[in-house]
Amino acid sequence: MKALQKRIGITQDALAQSLTERFIFGEEALDGLMPSTRILAEEYGVSRLFLREVLAGLQRQGLIETFPGKGVYVRKPSMLNAARNVHTTIRQSTATARDLIEARGNLEEQCAALAAERATTEDIAQMEFALKALDNANGLIPMAQADIAFHSLLAKSTHNPVLQIMFGSITTLAFDTMLRSLSDPEIYKEGAPLHYTILKAVKNRDGLAARKAMSKHIHLAEYSYKNDLDRELREIAERIVKDVLQSTSSIEEILSSALKEYSVDLGQS
Protein backbone atom coordinates (compact mmCIF):
# COMPACT_ATOMS: atom_id res chain seq x y z
CA MET A 1 0.00 0.00 0.00
CA LYS A 2 2.67 2.48 1.00
CA ALA A 3 4.78 1.50 -1.95
CA LEU A 4 2.09 2.64 -4.32
CA GLN A 5 2.04 6.03 -2.79
CA LYS A 6 5.76 6.36 -3.23
CA ARG A 7 5.70 5.68 -6.88
CA ILE A 8 3.33 8.34 -8.02
CA GLY A 9 2.73 11.69 -6.49
CA ILE A 10 -0.88 11.19 -5.56
CA THR A 11 -3.13 8.37 -4.42
CA GLN A 12 -6.49 7.59 -5.89
CA ASP A 13 -8.13 8.42 -2.58
CA ALA A 14 -6.35 11.73 -2.31
CA LEU A 15 -7.32 12.69 -5.82
CA ALA A 16 -10.90 11.65 -5.19
CA GLN A 17 -11.02 13.80 -2.10
CA SER A 18 -9.52 16.73 -3.93
CA LEU A 19 -12.03 16.42 -6.72
CA THR A 20 -15.02 16.14 -4.41
CA GLU A 21 -13.94 19.16 -2.44
CA ARG A 22 -13.48 21.11 -5.59
CA PHE A 23 -16.50 20.14 -7.63
CA ILE A 24 -19.05 18.66 -5.25
CA PHE A 25 -18.67 20.69 -2.10
CA GLY A 26 -16.94 23.58 -3.83
CA GLU A 27 -18.50 26.06 -6.14
CA GLU A 28 -16.76 25.08 -9.34
CA ALA A 29 -18.78 23.42 -12.04
CA LEU A 30 -21.84 25.45 -11.18
CA ASP A 31 -23.65 24.23 -14.23
CA GLY A 32 -22.91 20.71 -13.14
CA LEU A 33 -20.49 19.98 -15.94
CA MET A 34 -16.97 19.10 -14.96
CA PRO A 35 -13.91 19.72 -17.14
CA SER A 36 -13.10 16.92 -19.53
CA THR A 37 -11.01 14.01 -18.39
CA ARG A 38 -8.13 15.07 -20.60
CA ILE A 39 -7.94 18.51 -19.06
CA LEU A 40 -8.30 17.25 -15.51
CA ALA A 41 -5.73 14.54 -16.02
CA GLU A 42 -3.22 17.02 -17.35
CA GLU A 43 -4.00 19.45 -14.58
CA TYR A 44 -3.27 16.92 -11.85
CA GLY A 45 -0.36 15.42 -13.71
CA VAL A 46 -1.82 11.95 -13.97
CA SER A 47 -2.82 9.82 -16.90
CA ARG A 48 -6.33 9.89 -18.17
CA LEU A 49 -6.83 6.29 -17.20
CA PHE A 50 -5.82 6.94 -13.64
CA LEU A 51 -8.24 9.81 -13.42
CA ARG A 52 -10.86 7.61 -15.02
CA GLU A 53 -10.61 5.12 -12.21
CA VAL A 54 -10.99 7.85 -9.66
CA LEU A 55 -14.06 9.14 -11.49
CA ALA A 56 -15.44 5.62 -11.61
CA GLY A 57 -15.17 5.54 -7.84
CA LEU A 58 -17.04 8.80 -7.50
CA GLN A 59 -19.67 7.54 -9.88
CA ARG A 60 -20.16 4.44 -7.81
CA GLN A 61 -20.75 6.67 -4.83
CA GLY A 62 -23.38 8.43 -6.86
CA LEU A 63 -21.54 11.74 -6.76
CA ILE A 64 -21.16 12.16 -10.49
CA GLU A 65 -22.61 10.79 -13.67
CA THR A 66 -20.79 10.42 -16.97
CA PHE A 67 -22.34 10.67 -20.40
CA PRO A 68 -20.40 9.43 -23.40
CA GLY A 69 -19.92 12.23 -25.85
CA LYS A 70 -21.09 14.88 -23.43
CA GLY A 71 -19.02 14.89 -20.31
CA VAL A 72 -19.04 14.32 -16.58
CA TYR A 73 -21.83 15.89 -14.60
CA VAL A 74 -21.99 16.52 -10.90
CA ARG A 75 -25.00 14.79 -9.51
CA LYS A 76 -27.27 15.57 -6.63
CA PRO A 77 -26.70 12.89 -4.02
CA SER A 78 -29.22 10.10 -3.97
CA MET A 79 -29.74 8.16 -0.81
CA LEU A 80 -30.89 5.11 -2.62
CA ASN A 81 -27.83 4.98 -4.79
CA ALA A 82 -25.47 5.37 -1.89
CA ALA A 83 -26.95 2.37 -0.22
CA ARG A 84 -26.68 0.18 -3.26
CA ASN A 85 -23.48 -1.51 -2.19
CA VAL A 86 -24.82 -2.33 1.22
CA HIS A 87 -27.45 -4.83 0.29
CA THR A 88 -25.12 -6.83 -1.92
CA THR A 89 -23.06 -7.35 1.19
CA ILE A 90 -26.06 -8.37 3.22
CA ARG A 91 -26.92 -10.87 0.55
CA GLN A 92 -23.48 -12.35 0.99
CA SER A 93 -23.64 -12.45 4.72
CA THR A 94 -25.35 -15.06 6.77
CA ALA A 95 -28.29 -12.77 7.43
CA THR A 96 -31.62 -14.55 7.55
CA ALA A 97 -35.14 -13.37 6.90
CA ARG A 98 -35.64 -13.28 10.65
CA ASP A 99 -32.72 -10.90 11.02
CA LEU A 100 -34.13 -8.62 8.38
CA ILE A 101 -37.61 -8.58 9.87
CA GLU A 102 -36.20 -7.82 13.29
CA ALA A 103 -34.17 -4.87 12.07
CA ARG A 104 -36.75 -3.64 9.63
CA GLY A 105 -39.55 -3.82 12.17
CA ASN A 106 -37.84 -1.53 14.60
CA LEU A 107 -36.82 0.92 11.91
CA GLU A 108 -40.18 1.09 10.21
CA GLU A 109 -42.05 1.43 13.46
CA GLN A 110 -39.99 4.48 14.20
CA CYS A 111 -40.61 5.79 10.70
CA ALA A 112 -44.36 5.31 11.07
CA ALA A 113 -44.42 7.11 14.39
CA LEU A 114 -42.37 10.03 13.12
CA ALA A 115 -44.30 10.23 9.87
CA ALA A 116 -47.46 10.66 11.91
CA GLU A 117 -45.89 13.72 13.45
CA ARG A 118 -44.32 15.23 10.39
CA ALA A 119 -45.96 14.09 7.16
CA THR A 120 -47.06 16.95 4.93
CA THR A 121 -50.29 16.91 2.97
CA GLU A 122 -48.22 16.18 -0.12
CA ASP A 123 -46.57 13.21 1.58
CA ILE A 124 -49.97 11.84 2.49
CA ALA A 125 -51.32 12.33 -1.01
CA GLN A 126 -48.37 10.40 -2.43
CA MET A 127 -48.91 7.55 -0.02
CA GLU A 128 -52.59 7.40 -0.86
CA PHE A 129 -51.72 7.22 -4.52
CA ALA A 130 -49.40 4.30 -3.88
CA LEU A 131 -52.03 2.41 -1.89
CA LYS A 132 -54.64 2.87 -4.59
CA ALA A 133 -52.15 1.60 -7.12
CA LEU A 134 -51.55 -1.40 -4.91
CA ASP A 135 -55.27 -2.19 -4.86
CA ASN A 136 -55.59 -1.95 -8.60
CA ALA A 137 -52.29 -3.58 -9.42
CA ASN A 138 -52.32 -6.48 -11.79
CA GLY A 139 -49.59 -9.00 -11.28
CA LEU A 140 -47.01 -9.68 -8.64
CA ILE A 141 -44.40 -7.20 -9.73
CA PRO A 142 -46.64 -4.12 -9.94
CA MET A 143 -48.03 -5.02 -6.55
CA ALA A 144 -44.61 -5.25 -4.98
CA GLN A 145 -43.62 -2.00 -6.65
CA ALA A 146 -46.56 -0.15 -5.13
CA ASP A 147 -45.91 -1.81 -1.78
CA ILE A 148 -42.27 -0.82 -1.56
CA ALA A 149 -43.17 2.67 -2.77
CA PHE A 150 -45.58 3.10 0.12
CA HIS A 151 -43.01 2.06 2.68
CA SER A 152 -40.36 4.26 1.10
CA LEU A 153 -42.71 7.22 1.09
CA LEU A 154 -43.38 6.64 4.75
CA ALA A 155 -39.65 6.79 5.44
CA LYS A 156 -39.47 9.95 3.39
CA SER A 157 -42.26 11.46 5.46
CA THR A 158 -40.06 11.43 8.54
CA HIS A 159 -38.02 14.18 6.88
CA ASN A 160 -34.97 12.70 8.51
CA PRO A 161 -32.26 11.98 5.92
CA VAL A 162 -30.46 9.51 8.16
CA LEU A 163 -33.54 7.36 8.53
CA GLN A 164 -34.11 7.55 4.80
CA ILE A 165 -30.62 6.26 4.19
CA MET A 166 -31.02 3.46 6.65
CA PHE A 167 -34.23 2.36 5.03
CA GLY A 168 -32.65 2.77 1.61
CA SER A 169 -29.93 0.33 2.55
CA ILE A 170 -32.43 -2.47 3.10
CA THR A 171 -34.93 -1.51 0.43
CA THR A 172 -33.80 -4.17 -2.00
CA LEU A 173 -33.99 -6.85 0.62
CA ALA A 174 -37.42 -5.71 1.69
CA PHE A 175 -38.45 -5.84 -1.95
CA ASP A 176 -37.25 -9.43 -2.23
CA THR A 177 -39.29 -10.48 0.74
CA MET A 178 -42.33 -8.56 -0.48
CA LEU A 179 -42.24 -10.48 -3.72
CA ARG A 180 -42.33 -13.60 -1.67
CA SER A 181 -45.04 -12.44 0.73
CA LEU A 182 -47.37 -11.06 -1.90
CA SER A 183 -47.39 -14.33 -3.77
CA ASP A 184 -49.30 -15.79 -0.85
CA PRO A 185 -52.95 -14.61 -1.13
CA GLU A 186 -53.76 -15.23 2.50
CA ILE A 187 -50.92 -13.13 3.76
CA TYR A 188 -51.88 -10.38 1.38
CA LYS A 189 -55.48 -10.40 2.55
CA GLU A 190 -54.33 -9.93 6.10
CA GLY A 191 -51.52 -7.50 5.47
CA ALA A 192 -53.01 -5.13 2.90
CA PRO A 193 -55.68 -3.53 5.14
CA LEU A 194 -52.96 -2.63 7.61
CA HIS A 195 -51.53 -0.23 5.07
CA TYR A 196 -54.69 1.80 5.35
CA THR A 197 -54.61 1.56 9.12
CA ILE A 198 -51.13 3.02 9.07
CA LEU A 199 -52.04 5.80 6.70
CA LYS A 200 -55.13 6.66 8.69
CA ALA A 201 -53.09 6.89 11.87
CA VAL A 202 -50.61 9.15 10.08
CA LYS A 203 -53.47 11.39 8.98
CA ASN A 204 -54.79 11.52 12.53
CA ARG A 205 -51.31 12.38 13.80
CA ASP A 206 -51.54 9.33 16.01
CA GLY A 207 -47.95 8.13 16.22
CA LEU A 208 -48.64 5.29 18.60
CA ALA A 209 -51.38 3.80 16.42
CA ALA A 210 -49.17 4.10 13.35
CA ARG A 211 -46.36 2.33 15.16
CA LYS A 212 -48.62 -0.47 16.33
CA ALA A 213 -50.13 -1.05 12.92
CA MET A 214 -46.73 -1.13 11.33
CA SER A 215 -45.46 -3.56 13.91
CA LYS A 216 -48.34 -5.89 13.17
CA HIS A 217 -47.83 -5.50 9.44
CA ILE A 218 -44.14 -6.34 9.50
CA HIS A 219 -44.40 -9.21 11.89
CA LEU A 220 -47.06 -10.89 9.81
CA ALA A 221 -44.16 -12.16 7.75
CA GLU A 222 -42.98 -14.18 10.71
CA TYR A 223 -45.99 -16.42 10.36
CA SER A 224 -45.96 -16.56 6.61
CA TYR A 225 -42.32 -17.46 6.24
CA LYS A 226 -42.31 -20.51 8.47
CA ASN A 227 -39.48 -22.65 7.17
CA ASP A 228 -37.86 -19.81 5.30
CA LEU A 229 -37.57 -17.67 8.39
CA ASP A 230 -34.14 -18.95 9.31
CA ARG A 231 -32.99 -19.46 5.78
CA GLU A 232 -30.42 -17.09 4.44
CA LEU A 233 -31.70 -14.12 2.51
CA ARG A 234 -29.40 -14.99 -0.33
CA GLU A 235 -31.29 -18.18 -1.08
CA ILE A 236 -34.63 -16.43 -0.96
CA ALA A 237 -33.42 -13.73 -3.29
CA GLU A 238 -32.08 -16.31 -5.70
CA ARG A 239 -35.30 -18.21 -5.77
CA ILE A 240 -37.31 -15.06 -6.35
CA VAL A 241 -35.16 -14.09 -9.26
CA LYS A 242 -35.61 -17.48 -10.85
CA ASP A 243 -39.31 -17.95 -10.20
CA VAL A 244 -40.71 -14.49 -10.57
CA LEU A 245 -38.43 -12.55 -12.80
CA GLN A 246 -37.33 -15.23 -15.20
CA SER A 247 -34.42 -13.02 -16.07
CA THR A 248 -36.48 -10.46 -17.93
CA SER A 249 -34.80 -7.71 -16.02
CA SER A 250 -32.97 -7.26 -12.77
CA ILE A 251 -34.58 -6.68 -9.41
CA GLU A 252 -32.80 -3.42 -9.02
CA GLU A 253 -34.17 -2.08 -12.26
CA ILE A 254 -37.71 -2.96 -11.29
CA LEU A 255 -37.21 -1.41 -7.89
CA SER A 256 -35.69 1.83 -9.05
CA SER A 257 -38.28 2.28 -11.76
CA ALA A 258 -40.95 1.89 -9.11
CA LEU A 259 -39.39 4.51 -6.89
CA LYS A 260 -39.15 6.85 -9.83
CA GLU A 261 -42.73 6.26 -10.85
CA TYR A 262 -44.05 7.00 -7.40
CA SER A 263 -41.67 9.93 -7.15
CA VAL A 264 -39.97 8.61 -4.08
CA ASP A 265 -36.97 10.81 -4.25
CA LEU A 266 -35.04 9.52 -1.33
CA GLY A 267 -32.49 12.16 -0.63
CA GLN A 268 -32.42 15.83 -1.45
CA SER A 269 -34.87 16.27 1.34
Add this chain to the structure above:
Amino acid sequence: MKALQKRIGITQDALAQSLTERFIFGEEALDGLMPSTRILAEEYGVSRLFLREVLAGLQRQGLIETFPGKGVYVRKPSMLNAARNVHTTIRQSTATARDLIEARGNLEEQCAALAAERATTEDIAQMEFALKALDNANGLIPMAQADIAFHSLLAKSTHNPVLQIMFGSITTLAFDTMLRSLSDPEIYKEGAPLHYTILKAVKNRDGLAARKAMSKHIHLAEYSYKNDLDRELREIAERIVKDVLQSTSSIEEILSSALKEYSVDLGQS
Protein backbone atom coordinates in the same frame (compact mmCIF):
# COMPACT_ATOMS: atom_id res chain seq x y z
CA MET B 1 -26.52 3.15 -22.46
CA LYS B 2 -27.84 0.68 -24.94
CA ALA B 3 -25.24 1.66 -27.46
CA LEU B 4 -22.49 0.55 -25.16
CA GLN B 5 -24.02 -2.84 -24.79
CA LYS B 6 -24.20 -3.22 -28.49
CA ARG B 7 -20.63 -2.44 -29.08
CA ILE B 8 -19.05 -5.01 -26.86
CA GLY B 9 -20.39 -8.39 -26.07
CA ILE B 10 -20.73 -8.00 -22.34
CA THR B 11 -21.51 -5.24 -19.91
CA GLN B 12 -19.47 -4.42 -16.86
CA ASP B 13 -22.39 -5.32 -14.66
CA ALA B 14 -22.90 -8.65 -16.36
CA LEU B 15 -19.25 -9.52 -16.02
CA ALA B 16 -19.25 -8.47 -12.40
CA GLN B 17 -22.21 -10.69 -11.72
CA SER B 18 -20.61 -13.58 -13.53
CA LEU B 19 -17.42 -13.20 -11.55
CA THR B 20 -19.16 -12.96 -8.21
CA GLU B 21 -21.22 -16.02 -8.92
CA ARG B 22 -18.15 -17.90 -9.93
CA PHE B 23 -15.62 -16.88 -7.33
CA ILE B 24 -17.55 -15.45 -4.41
CA PHE B 25 -20.66 -17.55 -4.20
CA GLY B 26 -19.20 -20.39 -6.21
CA GLU B 27 -16.59 -22.80 -5.09
CA GLU B 28 -13.80 -21.80 -7.36
CA ALA B 29 -10.81 -20.08 -5.88
CA LEU B 30 -11.15 -22.00 -2.66
CA ASP B 31 -7.84 -20.73 -1.42
CA GLY B 32 -9.12 -17.24 -2.00
CA LEU B 33 -6.81 -16.49 -4.88
CA MET B 34 -8.41 -15.66 -8.19
CA PRO B 35 -6.78 -16.21 -11.57
CA SER B 36 -4.63 -13.38 -12.79
CA THR B 37 -6.16 -10.50 -14.67
CA ARG B 38 -4.46 -11.57 -17.89
CA ILE B 39 -5.96 -15.02 -17.78
CA LEU B 40 -9.42 -13.85 -16.82
CA ALA B 41 -9.44 -11.13 -19.44
CA GLU B 42 -8.53 -13.60 -22.14
CA GLU B 43 -11.06 -16.09 -20.87
CA TYR B 44 -13.94 -13.65 -21.10
CA GLY B 45 -12.66 -12.12 -24.30
CA VAL B 46 -12.25 -8.64 -22.91
CA SER B 47 -9.30 -6.39 -22.46
CA ARG B 48 -7.41 -6.28 -19.20
CA LEU B 49 -8.48 -2.72 -18.68
CA PHE B 50 -12.12 -3.60 -18.97
CA LEU B 51 -11.72 -6.44 -16.52
CA ARG B 52 -9.73 -4.20 -14.26
CA GLU B 53 -12.57 -1.76 -14.00
CA VAL B 54 -14.94 -4.55 -13.13
CA LEU B 55 -12.56 -5.77 -10.46
CA ALA B 56 -12.24 -2.23 -9.14
CA GLY B 57 -15.99 -2.22 -8.71
CA LEU B 58 -15.92 -5.47 -6.81
CA GLN B 59 -13.12 -4.17 -4.67
CA ARG B 60 -15.12 -1.10 -3.78
CA GLN B 61 -17.89 -3.39 -2.66
CA GLY B 62 -15.40 -5.11 -0.44
CA LEU B 63 -15.77 -8.43 -2.23
CA ILE B 64 -12.17 -8.78 -3.30
CA GLU B 65 -8.81 -7.35 -2.43
CA THR B 66 -5.90 -6.92 -4.77
CA PHE B 67 -2.26 -7.15 -3.81
CA PRO B 68 0.38 -5.89 -6.22
CA GLY B 69 2.76 -8.66 -7.02
CA LYS B 70 0.60 -11.33 -5.49
CA GLY B 71 -2.83 -11.36 -7.08
CA VAL B 72 -6.50 -10.82 -6.46
CA TYR B 73 -7.94 -12.41 -3.36
CA VAL B 74 -11.54 -13.12 -2.56
CA ARG B 75 -12.39 -11.41 0.65
CA LYS B 76 -14.82 -12.20 3.38
CA PRO B 77 -17.41 -9.46 3.31
CA SER B 78 -16.97 -6.75 5.86
CA MET B 79 -20.04 -4.95 7.04
CA LEU B 80 -18.13 -1.85 7.95
CA ASN B 81 -16.51 -1.60 4.56
CA ALA B 82 -19.78 -2.02 2.74
CA ALA B 83 -21.22 0.91 4.55
CA ARG B 84 -18.32 3.18 3.75
CA ASN B 85 -20.04 4.90 0.87
CA VAL B 86 -23.11 5.63 2.85
CA HIS B 87 -21.74 8.10 5.30
CA THR B 88 -20.07 10.19 2.63
CA THR B 89 -23.55 10.67 1.24
CA ILE B 90 -24.98 11.55 4.61
CA ARG B 91 -22.25 14.11 5.02
CA GLN B 92 -23.38 15.65 1.77
CA SER B 93 -27.01 15.65 2.66
CA THR B 94 -28.73 18.18 4.83
CA ALA B 95 -28.77 15.79 7.77
CA THR B 96 -28.29 17.48 11.11
CA ALA B 97 -26.95 16.24 14.42
CA ARG B 98 -30.55 16.02 15.59
CA ASP B 99 -31.41 13.71 12.73
CA LEU B 100 -28.49 11.47 13.55
CA ILE B 101 -29.30 11.31 17.25
CA GLU B 102 -32.90 10.46 16.48
CA ALA B 103 -32.00 7.60 14.18
CA ARG B 104 -29.10 6.39 16.22
CA GLY B 105 -31.07 6.43 19.43
CA ASN B 106 -33.73 4.11 18.16
CA LEU B 107 -31.22 1.77 16.57
CA GLU B 108 -28.90 1.56 19.54
CA GLU B 109 -31.75 1.09 21.97
CA GLN B 110 -32.79 -1.94 20.01
CA CYS B 111 -29.21 -3.16 19.92
CA ALA B 112 -28.87 -2.79 23.68
CA ALA B 113 -32.08 -4.67 24.32
CA LEU B 114 -31.15 -7.51 21.98
CA ALA B 115 -27.59 -7.66 23.25
CA ALA B 116 -29.00 -8.24 26.72
CA GLU B 117 -30.72 -11.31 25.37
CA ARG B 118 -27.96 -12.67 23.22
CA ALA B 119 -24.51 -11.47 24.25
CA THR B 120 -22.07 -14.30 24.85
CA THR B 121 -19.51 -14.30 27.63
CA GLU B 122 -16.90 -13.41 25.06
CA ASP B 123 -18.95 -10.46 23.84
CA ILE B 124 -19.24 -9.20 27.39
CA ALA B 125 -15.53 -9.63 28.04
CA GLN B 126 -14.74 -7.59 24.94
CA MET B 127 -17.08 -4.83 26.02
CA GLU B 128 -15.55 -4.76 29.46
CA PHE B 129 -12.14 -4.45 27.92
CA ALA B 130 -13.28 -1.49 25.84
CA LEU B 131 -14.76 0.27 28.87
CA LYS B 132 -11.61 -0.17 30.90
CA ALA B 133 -9.64 1.23 28.02
CA LEU B 134 -11.99 4.19 27.95
CA ASP B 135 -11.36 4.87 31.63
CA ASN B 136 -7.61 4.72 31.25
CA ALA B 137 -7.48 6.45 27.89
CA ASN B 138 -5.20 9.41 27.59
CA GLY B 139 -6.31 12.00 25.08
CA LEU B 140 -9.38 12.67 23.08
CA ILE B 141 -8.75 10.28 20.22
CA PRO B 142 -8.04 7.15 22.28
CA MET B 143 -11.13 7.93 24.32
CA ALA B 144 -13.32 8.21 21.26
CA GLN B 145 -11.79 5.02 19.87
CA ALA B 146 -12.69 3.07 22.98
CA ASP B 147 -16.13 4.65 23.02
CA ILE B 148 -17.02 3.74 19.45
CA ALA B 149 -15.58 0.28 20.01
CA PHE B 150 -17.95 -0.30 22.89
CA HIS B 151 -20.97 0.73 20.89
CA SER B 152 -19.88 -1.35 17.93
CA LEU B 153 -19.34 -4.37 20.14
CA LEU B 154 -22.83 -3.91 21.50
CA ALA B 155 -24.20 -3.98 17.96
CA LYS B 156 -22.15 -7.08 17.29
CA SER B 157 -23.61 -8.72 20.38
CA THR B 158 -27.07 -8.72 18.80
CA HIS B 159 -25.73 -11.38 16.42
CA ASN B 160 -27.95 -9.84 13.75
CA PRO B 161 -25.93 -8.97 10.63
CA VAL B 162 -28.53 -6.54 9.37
CA LEU B 163 -28.36 -4.47 12.53
CA GLN B 164 -24.59 -4.57 12.36
CA ILE B 165 -24.68 -3.18 8.86
CA MET B 166 -27.10 -0.46 9.83
CA PHE B 167 -24.91 0.60 12.69
CA GLY B 168 -21.87 0.34 10.49
CA SER B 169 -23.36 2.82 8.07
CA ILE B 170 -23.48 5.52 10.71
CA THR B 171 -20.36 4.59 12.65
CA THR B 172 -18.26 7.33 11.13
CA LEU B 173 -20.86 9.94 11.91
CA ALA B 174 -21.23 8.67 15.45
CA PHE B 175 -17.48 8.88 15.78
CA ASP B 176 -17.51 12.50 14.65
CA THR B 177 -20.07 13.41 17.25
CA MET B 178 -18.25 11.43 19.94
CA LEU B 179 -15.13 13.44 19.32
CA ARG B 180 -17.20 16.51 19.89
CA SER B 181 -19.02 15.20 22.98
CA LEU B 182 -15.96 13.84 24.73
CA SER B 183 -14.20 17.17 24.50
CA ASP B 184 -16.75 18.49 26.97
CA PRO B 185 -15.73 17.23 30.46
CA GLU B 186 -19.18 17.73 31.96
CA ILE B 187 -20.90 15.65 29.35
CA TYR B 188 -18.31 12.95 29.74
CA LYS B 189 -18.76 12.87 33.50
CA GLU B 190 -22.47 12.31 33.03
CA GLY B 191 -22.31 9.97 30.07
CA ALA B 192 -19.46 7.64 30.98
CA PRO B 193 -21.13 5.89 33.96
CA LEU B 194 -24.03 5.01 31.71
CA HIS B 195 -21.76 2.73 29.78
CA TYR B 196 -21.39 0.61 32.88
CA THR B 197 -25.11 0.74 33.50
CA ILE B 198 -25.70 -0.63 30.02
CA LEU B 199 -23.12 -3.37 30.40
CA LYS B 200 -24.47 -4.35 33.80
CA ALA B 201 -27.98 -4.63 32.36
CA VAL B 202 -26.63 -6.77 29.54
CA LYS B 203 -24.96 -9.03 32.05
CA ASN B 204 -28.18 -9.32 34.01
CA ARG B 205 -30.06 -10.12 30.82
CA ASP B 206 -32.26 -7.13 31.54
CA GLY B 207 -33.19 -5.83 28.11
CA LEU B 208 -35.46 -3.08 29.32
CA ALA B 209 -32.84 -1.62 31.64
CA ALA B 210 -30.25 -1.76 28.89
CA ARG B 211 -32.58 0.02 26.53
CA LYS B 212 -33.37 2.74 29.03
CA ALA B 213 -29.76 3.37 29.91
CA MET B 214 -28.84 3.58 26.26
CA SER B 215 -31.66 5.99 25.58
CA LYS B 216 -30.45 8.26 28.33
CA HIS B 217 -26.88 7.98 27.12
CA ILE B 218 -27.64 8.90 23.53
CA HIS B 219 -30.02 11.70 24.32
CA LEU B 220 -27.51 13.37 26.59
CA ALA B 221 -26.05 14.76 23.41
CA GLU B 222 -29.22 16.73 22.86
CA TYR B 223 -28.37 18.89 25.82
CA SER B 224 -24.69 19.14 25.10
CA TYR B 225 -25.03 20.13 21.48
CA LYS B 226 -27.29 23.11 21.96
CA ASN B 227 -26.59 25.38 19.02
CA ASP B 228 -25.00 22.61 16.99
CA LEU B 229 -28.04 20.41 17.21
CA ASP B 230 -29.61 21.75 14.06
CA ARG B 231 -26.39 22.39 12.28
CA GLU B 232 -25.52 20.10 9.42
CA LEU B 233 -23.31 17.17 10.22
CA ARG B 234 -20.99 18.16 7.45
CA GLU B 235 -19.97 21.33 9.26
CA ILE B 236 -19.42 19.50 12.51
CA ALA B 237 -17.29 16.90 10.82
CA GLU B 238 -15.24 19.58 9.13
CA ARG B 239 -14.61 21.40 12.35
CA ILE B 240 -13.60 18.23 14.11
CA VAL B 241 -11.10 17.39 11.43
CA LYS B 242 -9.55 20.82 11.68
CA ASP B 243 -9.51 21.18 15.45
CA VAL B 244 -8.79 17.69 16.65
CA LEU B 245 -6.97 15.89 13.93
CA GLN B 246 -4.91 18.67 12.48
CA SER B 247 -4.52 16.56 9.39
CA THR B 248 -2.24 14.00 10.99
CA SER B 249 -4.40 11.23 9.61
CA SER B 250 -7.93 10.75 8.42
CA ILE B 251 -10.91 10.04 10.62
CA GLU B 252 -11.56 6.80 8.83
CA GLU B 253 -8.06 5.53 9.54
CA ILE B 254 -8.39 6.29 13.21
CA LEU B 255 -11.76 4.65 13.32
CA SER B 256 -10.85 1.48 11.51
CA SER B 257 -7.68 1.05 13.53
CA ALA B 258 -9.80 1.29 16.66
CA LEU B 259 -12.21 -1.36 15.45
CA LYS B 260 -9.31 -3.59 14.59
CA GLU B 261 -7.65 -3.07 17.93
CA TYR B 262 -10.76 -3.96 19.87
CA SER B 263 -11.39 -6.83 17.48
CA VAL B 264 -14.75 -5.55 16.43
CA ASP B 265 -15.10 -7.64 13.37
CA LEU B 266 -18.38 -6.40 12.10
CA GLY B 267 -19.48 -8.95 9.66
CA GLN B 268 -18.63 -12.60 9.30
CA SER B 269 -20.89 -13.19 12.20
Add this chain to the structure above:
DNA sequence: CACCAACACCTATCTGACAAGTCAGATAGG
Protein backbone atom coordinates in the same frame (compact mmCIF):
# COMPACT_ATOMS: atom_id res chain seq x y z
C1' DC C 1 22.44 -26.49 5.38
C1' DA C 2 22.14 -21.43 4.71
C1' DC C 3 22.14 -17.72 1.70
C1' DC C 4 21.30 -15.07 -2.27
C1' DA C 5 20.62 -13.90 -6.94
C1' DA C 6 18.10 -14.64 -11.06
C1' DC C 7 13.66 -15.50 -12.75
C1' DA C 8 8.79 -15.87 -13.46
C1' DC C 9 4.89 -14.38 -12.11
C1' DC C 10 1.67 -10.68 -10.34
C1' DT C 11 -0.75 -5.86 -10.23
C1' DA C 12 -0.53 -0.79 -11.23
C1' DT C 13 0.14 2.54 -14.35
C1' DC C 14 1.33 5.08 -18.65
C1' DT C 15 1.27 6.03 -23.63
C1' DG C 16 -0.88 6.55 -27.86
C1' DA C 17 -4.55 5.33 -30.56
C1' DC C 18 -9.24 4.66 -32.34
C1' DA C 19 -14.42 4.11 -32.05
C1' DA C 20 -18.63 6.27 -31.10
C1' DG C 21 -21.74 9.83 -29.26
C1' DT C 22 -22.88 14.92 -29.05
C1' DC C 23 -23.24 19.55 -30.29
C1' DA C 24 -22.39 24.02 -32.44
C1' DG C 25 -21.63 26.40 -36.33
C1' DA C 26 -20.77 26.64 -41.25
C1' DT C 27 -22.79 25.73 -45.55
C1' DA C 28 -25.72 24.64 -49.30
C1' DG C 29 -30.40 24.56 -51.07
C1' DG C 30 -34.94 26.33 -51.14
Add this chain to the structure above:
DNA sequence: CCTATCTGACTTGTCAGATAGGTGTTGGTG
Protein backbone atom coordinates in the same frame (compact mmCIF):
# COMPACT_ATOMS: atom_id res chain seq x y z
C1' DC D 1 -34.09 35.17 -45.51
C1' DC D 2 -35.04 30.58 -43.69
C1' DT D 3 -34.15 25.79 -43.11
C1' DA D 4 -32.01 21.45 -43.53
C1' DT D 5 -27.81 19.12 -43.68
C1' DC D 6 -23.06 18.34 -43.00
C1' DT D 7 -18.63 19.00 -41.14
C1' DG D 8 -15.45 19.25 -37.46
C1' DA D 9 -14.19 19.72 -32.85
C1' DC D 10 -15.24 18.27 -28.76
C1' DT D 11 -16.58 14.39 -25.33
C1' DT D 12 -16.28 9.47 -23.03
C1' DG D 13 -15.25 4.44 -23.68
C1' DT D 14 -12.17 1.08 -24.94
C1' DC D 15 -8.12 -1.11 -26.59
C1' DA D 16 -3.17 -3.09 -27.15
C1' DG D 17 1.42 -2.76 -25.85
C1' DA D 18 5.09 -1.28 -22.79
C1' DT D 19 7.10 -0.24 -18.37
C1' DA D 20 7.58 0.00 -13.30
C1' DG D 21 7.69 -2.20 -9.14
C1' DG D 22 6.34 -5.88 -5.84
C1' DT D 23 6.43 -11.03 -4.49
C1' DG D 24 7.62 -15.67 -4.29
C1' DT D 25 10.17 -19.53 -6.05
C1' DT D 26 14.01 -21.96 -7.56
C1' DG D 27 18.42 -23.37 -8.18
C1' DG D 28 23.20 -22.53 -7.65
C1' DT D 29 27.00 -21.35 -4.51
C1' DG D 30 29.40 -20.91 -0.23
